[in-house]
Amino acid sequence: MTGRGVLLTAYGSPATLDDVGSYFTHIRGGRAPSAEQVEELRERYRRIGGTSPLRAVTAAQADGLRRELARRGMALPVYVGMKHASPFIADAVAAMARDGVREGVVLALAPHYSRMSIASYFSTAAEAASAHGIRLRAIESWHDHPGFIAALAARVRDALARFADPSAVEVIFTAHSLPERILTWNDPYPAQLRVTAELAARAASAGTWRFAYQSASHTGEKWLGPDLLEALREIARSGRRDLVVCPIGFVADHLEVLFDIEVEAKETASELGLRLERAPSLNDGPDFIAALADIVASAAQTAAEPRAGARAEGRS
Ligand code: FEC
Numbered sequence: 001m002t003g004r005g006v007l008l009t010a011y012g013s014p015a016t017l018d019d020v021g022s023y024f025t026h027i028r029g030g031r032a033p034s035a036e037q038v039e040e041l042r043e044r045y046r047r048i049g050g051t052s053p054l055r056a057v058t059a060a061q062a063d064g065l066r067r068e069l070a071r072r073g074m075a076l077p078v079y080v081g082m083k084h085a086s087p088f089i090a091d092a093v094a095a096m097a098r099d100g101v102r103e104g105v106v107l108a109l110a111p112h113y114s115r116m117s118i119a120s121y122f123s124t125a126a127e128a129a130s131a132h133g134i135r136l137r138a139i140e141s142w143h144d145h146p147g148f149i150a151a152l153a154a155r156v157r158d159a160l161a162r163f164a165d166p167s168a169v170e171v172i173f174t175a176h177s178l179p180e181r182i183l184t185w186n187d188p189y190p191a192q193l194r195v196t197a198e199l200a201a202r203a204a205s206a207g208t209w210r211f212a213y214q215s216a217s218h219t220g221e222k223w224l225g226p227d228l229l230e231a232l233r234e235i236a237r238s239g240r241r242d243l244v245v246c247p248i249g250f251v252a253d254h255l256e257v258l259f260d261i262e263v264e265a266k267e268t269a270s271e272l273g274l275r276l277e278r279a280p281s282l283n284d285g286p287d288f289i290a291a292l293a294d295i296v297a298s299a300a301q302t303a304a305e306p307r308a309g310a311r312a313e314g315r316s
Contacts, residue, residue: 005077005101006069006296007136008062009089009121010109012082013054013254017042019085026084044259054254055085057283058109061252064289065296074297077101083121093128093136103135105299107292109251111148111196113141114189116178139299143192144199147291152196152248153203154287155279159244160204162277169242171206172231173197175249176256177213177223190224196248208240214247214265215256228261229268236272243269246279251288253281 014023021038025031033041045051058080066078077099081092096104108121122138129136142148160166175193182189193211201209212231216223226234228245235243245261261278269276282288 003100003102004300005079005096005099005104006065006300007079007081007089007092007096007104007106007125008058008065008109009081009083009092009106009125010054010058010252011254012085012088013052014045014085015051015055017045017050020045023084044255047263048255048258052254052258054252057252057254057281058082060284061109061289061292064284064286065292068289068293069297072293072297074300076104076300081125083124089121089124090128093125093132093134096129096134097132101134103137105137105139105296107139107142107296107299110249111141111143111145111251112175112189112192112249113143114178114182114187115185116182116187117176117189137299139295141188141192142295143196145291145295147287147294149196149199149203151282151285151288151291152200152246152279155282156200156204156206156244156246159246159277159279160206163242163275165242167207168240169207169244170235170240171201171204171209171244171246172228172235173200173209173211173246173248174214174228174261175211175247177216177225177227179219180222180224182224193249200246200248206244215260228265232265232268232272232274232276236274241273242275244277244279247281251282253283257281 014020020042024033024038024041062078062080069076079092079096081087081089106125108118110118125136156171160169163169178189197211210231212226212228213224214228216227245265247257250257266276
C-alpha cells in the first residue's frame with residue numbers, strides 16, 4: 001500500500017552517558033540542568049547498566065508491528081520518532097515524506113492521554129506532517145483496549161505465580177506522575193489510569209490491588225500521588241508482606257522501570273521487609289504486538305484527526 005505509513009512515537013533516551021546532559025536539557029524545554037543534576041541522572045543510568053534499553057525495545061516494537069501488519073496483509077512501513085532524542089518526531093516525519101508516504105496514523109507508545117504528555121507527541125507530529133503535506137491521523141489513547149489489558153493481565157499473573165500463595169499478594173499498578181495542576185484542566189489521565197488498573201486487576205483475578213504514581217520529578221510544584229514509595233510504607237504498616245508492581249503507564253523496559261522500580265522501590269521494599277516482584281514489561285511480546293496491530297489496523301480506517309487545537313501543556 002504505497003503512500004501510507006505508521007508513525008510510532010516514544011519518549012526517547014540518551015544514546016550514551018555523554019548525551020545525558022543534552023537529553024536532560026531537552027526534557028526541561030531548553031533550560032540546562034545543574035552539573036549536579038546531570039551527574040545524579042547519569043548515576044541512575046549507570047545503575048541500570050550505562051544506557052536505557054528503551055531505544056532498542058522501541059525499534060523491536062516497530063519491527064514487530066511492521067511484520068504483524070504484513071502478516072495480516074497490510075504491508076505498511078513503520079517509523080519511529082522520539083520526543084527527546086534522535087531520531088526526533090520531525091526526523092521520522094521527514095523520512096516518511098522522502099519515502100513517499102502521503103497519509104498515515106500516529107500512535108504514541110504510551111496508552112494514557114494527558115495534555116502534558118501525549119498532546120505534545122501529536123502536536124509535533126501534526127506540525128511536521130503539515131509541512132510535508134502528509135495527512136496524519138492520531139490514535140489518542142488505547143488504555144482500555146482488550147488486547148492491551150489481556151497482555152498486562154498475563155504479566156501480572158506471571159508475577160503472582162512466583163509466590164506460594166498468590167491470593168495473599170497485593171498488586172500495585174503504577175504510572176508516571178504528573179504535576180497536580182493537570183487536575184485543574186480536567187485532564188483525562190487519572191481517570192484513564194483508573195480504568196486500566198480496574199480492567200487489568202479483573203482480568204488477572206487480582207484479589208487486593210491499588211494504584212500509585214511513580215517517578216515524580218523535583219520541579220518545585222506538587223505532583224500527583226499517592227507515590228509508590230508511600231504505598232510500600234502503607235502496605236508494610238498493614239501487615240502484608242508480598243506484593244507485585246505492574247507499571248501500566250509504560251510499555252517498555254527503561255529507566256523509570258529499571259531504576260525507579262527495580263532499584264529504588266525494591267530497596268525500600270527490602271528495608272520494610274516486603275517482597276516485591278515486578279510484572280515483566282510488555283516490550284515486543286507477541287501478545288502486545290498483536291494488540292498494537294489491532295489498534296493501528298482499525299485506526300487506519302476510523303481514527304479521529306488529532307484534537308483540533310489540542311494544546312500541549314508543560315514539558316514531559
Ligand atoms: O529510559 C530512558 O532513558 C527514558 C525513560 C523515561 C520515560 C519517561 C516517560 C514519561 N515521562 C513523563 C513525564 C515527565 C515530566 C518530567 C519528566 C522528566 C524526566 C527525566 C527523565 C525522564 N523523565 Fe519522563 N520519562 C523518562 C525519563 N518526565 C530522565 C528528567 C529527570 C527526572 O526528573 O527524573 C519533568 C520535566 C521537567 O523537569 O520540566 C513531566 C511522562 C511519561 C510517560 C508517558 C510517555 O512515555 O510519554 C508522563 C519512558
